[in-house]
Amino acid sequence: MDKTLHTMWSRCAREYSALPAVRWLVKKDVQERTYGELCAVTDSIKKGLAAEGFSKAHIALIGTSSVEWIEAYMAVVTTNNAAVPLDCGLPAHDIIELIQRADIEGVFIDAKFSALIESIKANCPKVRKIWLLSEEKCENTETIADLTEAGADTDMPLPPEENDICMIVYTSGTTGKSKGVMLTQSNLYSNIEAILFHIPPGRVFMSVLPVHHAFCLVMDWLNGFWMGGIICINDSFMHMVRNMSIFNPHVMLMVPMMLETIYKRMKALGDNVPPEMLRKKIFGQKLEHIFTGGAHLEPFYIEEFAKYGIKIFEGYGMSECSPVISSNRPHDCKPGSIGRPLPNVEVKIADDGEILVRGTSVMQGYYKMENETDEAMRGGWLHTGDKGYMDEDGFLFINGRVKNLIILSNGENISPEEIENKLALNDLIGEIVVTGDENLLTARIYPDQETAQGMTDEEIHTSLQKILDDYNHDQPTYKQLSRLVIRKNPFAKSSTRKILRSEVMKDVPLV
Amino acid sequence: MEEKFKVIAAEYCELDADKITNDMSFRDDLGMSSLDVMTFLGDLEDEFDVEFDLADDDKKLARISTVGGAIELLKEYMD
Numbered sequence: 001m002d003k004t005l006h007t008m009w010s011r012c013a014r015e016y017s018a019l020p021a022v023r024w025l026v027k028k029d030v031q032e033r034t035y036g037e038l039c040a041v042t043d044s045i046k047k048g049l050a051a052e053g054f055s056k057a058h059i060a061l062i063g064t065s066s067v068e069w070i071e072a073y074m075a076v077v078t079t080n081n082a083a084v085p086l087d088c089g090l091p092a093h094d095i096i097e098l099i100q101r102a103d104i105e106g107v108f109i110d111a112k113f114s115a116l117i118e119s120i121k122a123n124c125p126k127v128r129k130i131w132l133l134s135e136e137k138c139e140n141t142e143t144i145a146d147l148t149e150a151g152a153d154t155d156m157p158l159p160p161e162e163n164d165i166c167m168i169v170y171t172s173g174t175t176g177k178s179k180g181v182m183l184t185q186s187n188l189y190s191n192i193e194a195i196l197f198h199i200p201p202g203r204v205f206m207s208v209l210p211v212h213h214a215f216c217l218v219m220d221w222l223n224g225f226w227m228g229g230i231i232c233i234n235d236s237f238m239h240m241v242r243n244m245s246i247f248n249p250h251v252m253l254m255v256p257m258m259l260e261t262i263y264k265r266m267k268a269l270g271d272n273v274p275p276e277m278l279r280k281k282i283f284g285q286k287l288e289h290i291f292t293g294g295a296h297l298e299p300f301y302i303e304e305f306a307k308y309g310i311k312i313f314e315g316y317g318m319s320e321c322s323p324v325i326s327s328n329r330p331h332d333c334k335p336g337s338i339g340r341p342l343p344n345v346e347v348k349i350a351d352d353g354e355i356l357v358r359g360t361s362v363m364q365g366y367y368k369m370e371n372e373t374d375e376a377m378r379g380g381w382l383h384t385g386d387k388g389y390m391d392e393d394g395f396l397f398i399n400g401r402v403k404n405l406i407i408l409s410n411g412e413n414i415s416p417e418e419i420e421n422k423l424a425l426n427d428l429i430g431e432i433v434v435t436g437d438e439n440l441l442t443a444r445i446y447p448d449q450e451t452a453q454g455m456t457d458e459e460i461h462t463s464l465q466k467i468l469d470d471y472n473h474d475q476p477t478y479k480q481l482s483r484l485v486i487r488k489n490p491f492a493k494s495s496t497r498k499i500l501r502s503e504v505m506k507d508v509p510l511v
Numbered sequence: 512m513e514e515k516f517k518v519i520a521a522e523y524c525e526l527d528a529d530k531i532t533n534d535m536s537f538r539d540d541l542g543m544s545s546l547d548v549m550t551f552l553g554d555l556e557d558e559f560d561v562e563f564d565l566a567d568d569d570k571k572l573a574r575i576s577t578v579g580g581a582i583e584l585l586k587e588y589m590d
Contacts, residue, residue: 238553241553257545
């Protein structure tokens, strides 16, 4: 049996046909689609893609989580094409740049972002087709309805092979350019197969993370489908707590920031409310398991949630590993650790403490970035950039980072260099270092002395703040710089004139 | 309305409602994360029976930085 998502999806359609697969809200009404219905739509999209000549092509998906997004995604990844899920919160010019760099030929786009369509047509000559993620026809733009109509008389395309690139996921790059992680059919299949925990079909998952993240796509969607789960779409972070009581999930995948917010809601209701009542009010009737990853979680939360019968399992991964490397699981966990490595990966700790990984879910490399690939894959091992150790029971722990990536508690990875390189183009900025403090990004700037000559301190502050405001204007919230620190002295440097990041918080007052 | 607003905001920070002033920043002064602010806005929807239009206002909502700014937005939706 081939280890492909096509194999998995065919089995789901066969075994779970009558079971609900996806639930979502329209206003406050719950809508539903079964595995059989979902599969019928993905089959039509697949035939449409074949009719339009898409084979071994890169197809982008731009939008927030929706049933149409997931149908288009499942159609792409069960053919020999590669899905490229893009962060719809990025500025338009960044999305265009990724479409160009990823050699995208087709784009599925949510109507909310249709303003991008003209720009894609004007700047991305390789894009042959753009479809709105809608099952209704639309006057000026093609939609999924047109695509399925085009494929009505076409044969089903051949299934993908295990080594076909199935997905390219863009992840923060330390050189200022995000990197396209290439994952094959068997990379993803083997990761899902290794993560599995045994729950019966019909269990409810509520998906709250951004759908373009590998963590959400694999753990909520592909893993959920594999087990015959019902995946419910959270329409907005604003409604997460409310939606838990509507959908009554058994399982949720979260980043630590979400657990911190929910904890505040629990505390606000007061200590006098009986645990069982509070649990139902906050989590719905049935929540049992929360899987968390993307950033470190204080074990305090694991203990606190356990008081209400909610078990939290922390895991660890990165897009480069499809993405899970290790995870605590219902019958195999140690709070504070990030679990044991999955059975399909081998973990080694290097002499400098860096966690190295190899195995069947490790990526094929970064798309068209050979140097970065070689750097990450030295000696046949993926270098994670994280430092850690394994205890006597085989549980993995993280205790630092080798690279400069800032990990926020919402799981977003921020490359400080990426932001620094952009801002350093301003004449008033002599030196800049971006740091992450208490989950907020801070720009630490030493003004260019020549440009700043004749300016008062207040004028310098106003001008630098304006530069940050302009930068923030079209960035997603997690990439915005919330604080500005103006230095009186240059940063301390190494002998090769590199800024010593370990010393950036220190500044000497001017004498 | 402002009073009720601040009682709900106080659930997300370690400050009493009467100590919250309109010039305070959700992040810097009240220590709320971006997700806290979003969830808080969801609470406001329930409490004041309004519906923030995410399709148009997603970025606007995400940028609400001060208590006063959020009160102004809420008033717009209540009118």
